[in-house]
Amino acid sequence: MISIVTPVYNGEQFIESCLQTVIAQACDEIEHLIIDGGSTDSTVSIIQKYANCYSHIRWISEPDRGQSDAMNKGIQLAKGNVLTFLNVDDYYELDTLNQVNQRFKTLPEPSFIVGNCRIWNDHGEVIDINKPSKLRLFDLVLGLNINPYPCNPCAYFYHRSLHERVGNYAIEDHYSMDLDFILRVVQVAHVYYVDEIWGNYRRIAGTKTFIDMESGECDRRVRQILRKYRQHLTPVEQFQWYIWKIWHQCRTIVFSALRLCFRTIKRFFRR
Numbered sequence: 001m002i003s004i005v006t007p008v009y010n011g012e013q014f015i016e017s018c019l020q021t022v023i024a025q026a027c028d029e030i031e032h033l034i035i036d037g038g039s040t041d042s043t044v045s046i047i048q049k050y051a052n053c054y055s056h057i058r059w060i061s062e063p064d065r066g067q068s069d070a071m072n073k074g075i076q077l078a079k080g081n082v083l084t085f086l087n088v089d090d091y092y093e094l095d096t097l098n099q100v101n102q103r104f105k106t107l108p109e110p111s112f113i114v115g116n117c118r119i120w121n122d123h124g125e126v127i128d129i130n131k132p133s134k135l136r137l138f139d140l141v142l143g144l145n146i147n148p149y150p151c152n153p154c155a156y157f158y159h160r161s162l163h164e165r166v167g168n169y170a171i172e173d174h175y176s177m178d179l180d181f182i183l184r185v186v187q188v189a190h191v192y193y194v195d196e197i198w199g200n201y202r203r204i205a206g207t208k209t210f211i212d213m214e215s216g217e218c219d220r221r222v223r224q225i226l227r228k229y230r231q232h233l234t235p236v237e238q239f240q241w242y243i244w245k246i247w248h249q250c251r252t253i254v255f256s257a258l259r260l261c262f263r264t265i266k267r268f269f270r271r
Contacts, residue, residue: 001029002082002101002157005074007067009037011088012046019050019057021091027098032086033077034059035070068169068177075163081109083160085153089202092154096198100157103194110159112182112189115198117155122205130155130201135191138237140183141230142244144222149182154199156182162189176221183229 006018015034022032034047036059044061051057058077064070071085082104086092096115103113117130130151134140139147150156166184169177185191233241 001031001080002027002084002097002104003074003078003080003160004030004032004097005035005071005078005083005085006032006088007035007037007070007074007085008039008043008088009070010039010041010043012039012041012043014089015043015046016050017091018086018088019047019054022056022086022097023050023054024094025092025097026095027101029080029101030056030097031079032057033074035064035074035077036061037070038063065171066174068171068173071177072168072171075160075168078160081160082157083163084157087152087154087201089204089207090152090154091200093197093200099196100198104157104159107159107192108190110162110165110189111192112156112158112162112185113192113194114150114156115194115196117150117152117199117201118197119151120200120202127203129197131195133193133195135186135193137183137186137229138233138241140186141226141233141241143226149179152199152201153178154201155197158185158189165189175218176225179222179225183225183232187232 004022008015008018011018019032019034022030032054034051034057036044036047038061047057047059047061051059060073060077064073074085075083082101084100100113104111107113114132114135116132118126119128119130121127130148132148132150134147135149140149162185165188166181169181173180230238230241
């Protein structure tokens with residue numbers, strides 16, 4: 001069974017569509033756990049209405065210490081052997097859960113499986129498709145501009161037993177807990193990439209993630225995490241990383257010099 005965990009706080013704008021996207025999957029072997037942080041808007045009443053009609057919905061509402069704390073509560077309450085997280089403003093592609101459930105029936109434990117994720121802006125436009133095809137630790141610590149990591153949990157699923165190996169989400173981390181968790185997971189799990197779109201992630205102006213990205217704090221924090229996990233590379237991989245870094249810096253210098261040369265030549269012939 002797949003346990004889908006949705007942390008939410010004052011999410012009345014999206015909670016109904018979140019519940020509906022799971023219902024629309026028409027998947028029998030699921031449970032949807034809503035972990036509400038004590039919302040003061042109509043979120044809880046909407047959850048109650050749906051929970052009264054659908055037995056796969058379970059929920060709690062109590063104060064928490066942030067998103068990571070709510071996610072960890074969901075892990076503790078989950079009954080399924082497969083776990084995923086669906087943020088309140090995101091949604092699945094149709095039939096994703098049935099496909100994932102079938103795949104896990106033949107996967108070794110513990111496994112971590114990743115699909116693609118569409119990224120939408122406020123205007124309902126697709127601005128990118130996240131395709132994290134390279135998921136070794138070495139590949140990921142090269143940098144997100146080289147090999148993107150899974151950008152949203154609606155497009156990845158894993159055996160709940162992985163938390164026994166790598167621990168839960170860091171409660172003190174309110175922004176980069178997903179990346180930190182993934183970098184722990186890829187070191188111990190059977191990791192698989194599926195080139196299919198499974199998730200849809202809304203990058204909405206005004207949300208904490210959007211503000212964090214706009215401020216530049218996200219990039220700084222990611223670089224810090226990647227530096228931390230480079231220490232987990234084997235000696236051979238660390239040597240390869242240093243060689244790659246030197247090559248990448250040299251290539252950047254050469255390309256910059258060539259661009260400057262071409263601009264100089266263009267100005268010369270315009271005279």
